[in-house]
Amino acid sequence: MIKAILLAAGRSKRLKSENKLIKLYKKKPLINYSLKTLHKSKVNKVIVVLGYQKNEIKKIIKKNKKNIFIYNKEYKRGMASSIKVGLKKVTKKDKGFIIVQSDMPFIKSSEINKICSSIKSKNKLIKLYKKKPLINYSLKTLHKSKVNKVIVVLGYQKNEIKKIIKKNKKNIFVFNKEYKKGMASSIKVGLKKVTKKDKGFIIVQSDMPFIKSSDVNKICSSIKSEKYLVHALRYKNRVGNPIGFDVSIMKKFKRIKGDVGAKFMVKRLKNETNFIKISNLKSFKDFDKASDFRT
Numbered sequence: 700m701i702k703a704i705l706l707a708a709g710r711s712k713r714l715k716s717e718n719k720l721i722k723l724y725k726k727k728p729l730i731n732y733s734l735k736t737l738h739k740s741k742v743n744k745v746i747v748v749l750g751y752q753k754n755e756i757k758k759i760i761k762k763n764k765k766n767i768f769i770y771n772k773e774y775k776r777g778m779a780s781s782i783k784v785g786l787k788k789v790t791k792k793d794k795g796f797i798i799v800q801s802d803m804p805f806i807k808s809s810e811i812n813k814i815c816s817s818i819k820s821k822n823k824l825i826k827l828y829k830k831k832p833l834i835n836y837s838l839k840t841l842h843k844s845k846v847n848k849v850i851v852v853l854g855y856q857k858n859e860i861k862k863i864i865k866k867n868k869k870n871i872f873v874f875n876k877e878y879k880k881g882m883a884s885s886i887k888v889g890l891k892k893v894t895k896k897d898k899g900f901i902i903v904q905s906d907m908p909f910i911k912s913s914d915v916n917k918i919c920s921s922i923k924s925e926k927y928l929v930h931a932l933r934y935k936n937r938v939g940n941p942i943g944f945d946v947s948i949m950k951k952f953k954r955i956k957g958d959v960g961a962k963f964m965v966k967r968l969k970n971e972t973n974f975i976k977i978s979n980l981k982s983f984k985d986f987d988k989a990s991d992f993r994t
Contacts, residue, residue: 700743700793701815702767704785705733707801708750708774718752718982720801723761728759732804738763740811746788748781750774794818822856824905825863828992832863833926836908842867844915845975850892854878864901890949899930900949902961903941906986910941913927914982917975918943927973930980931965937964938974939983 707720707730714976719936720730737745744766749756750771757768771784782798783987789796795818797811817827839850846869853860861872875888886902893900899912900917900970921930927939930943948968955963965972986992 701795702732702744702746702789702793702797703737703742703797703811704746704748704782704789705737705799705801706748706778706785707756708748708771708781708782710751710775710782712748718755720756721752724804729804730756730801731759731761733799733801734760734763734766735807736806736808736811737799738765739808741815746785746789747801748785750781752764767955775826779959784894790951803982822860823930824860825856825984826992828908831993833908833986833992834860835863835865837903837905837910838867838870839862840910840912840915841890841903843912845919848892852889854885860888875878880969881956881958882890882960883952883957883980884956886952890952892948893946895946897946899943899945901930901941901943904985907940907982907984908986909979909981909984911977911982914975914977915941917977921975922956927971929968929972931972931974932977933974933976934983937980937983938962940985 710718717917723729724732744767745763745765746767746769748769748771751774753770765905767788769784769788770783773780786796797814799806810962825832825902828836830867848871849867849869850871850873851864852873852875855878858876864868864870871892873888873892875885877884890900901918903910916990918930918932918941921927922945925945928945928948931938932941933939940961942965944961944964948964951964
């Protein structure tokens with residue numbers, strides 16, 4: 700369940716004695732606009748936090764099964780006190796909550812639904828970063844690069860992810876039914892789409908939005924030179940993803956298990972690796988925490 704906390708407790712100081720939430724805008728009380736939006740949305744419950752002129756506001760609010768009313772007797776202390784009161788109606792069983800101002804008549808239910816979808820999704824690849832799903836950043840980089848095909852290995856929430864991926868002729872989708880076994884299982888599934896006719900392949904993480912197509916192109920050029928078996932990006936002494944491989948070493952990936960990935964091969968084949976210098980450590984940044992999505 701997702702709940703909205705609608706803040707409707709404060710005084711309208713700029714309007715002196717008048718409460719702006721009661722005032723009419725286009726023949727309707729202001730508060731009823733944000734309420735209508737929330738009622739139309741995928742929010743399950745609307746916690747209306749009342750304070751100043753609580754009875755007057757409650758009278759003008761249209762009845763709706765989603766509404767839960769709660770009174771903040773300390774509303775004079777500010778917005779934070781109302782948020783705290785509203786949170787008393789949110790439980791650990793809920794998926795999350797949305798804090799909404801009640802003096803914003805132009806909020807769209809479609810925008811609230813986007814927030815709901817983002818809360819429901821535990822898959823970071825679906826989460827929005829600067830208004831775009833995370834996975835689409837690495838995909839855009841690969842589509843712009845000299846890579847000929849992009850084998851997208853899906854697993855958890857495969858349908859949801861496939862829906863948000865932009866169509867591109869380079870994409871080849873494959874499903875890893877054993878995705879719970881870790882990264883190694885996905886690499887093996889992806890390699891089934893690589894043939895001996897191919898020059899090589901590049902293993903890319905989909906949670907790295909700062910990868911540059913120019914760096915991917917450097918790996919492509921290194922693979923085509925056929926001088927090394929492994930082609931790894933390096934910033935100073937640090938090696939990161941994506942990493943390229945000559946097609947001849949595909950068999951070496953058959954024995955990997957769990958969360959063993961491309962870096963393992965760099966360690967094993969260090970003497971056969973071309974370390975490609977890049978200019979920015981940020982390229983290696985992967986998103987693992989909620990704070991990574993903050994802009």
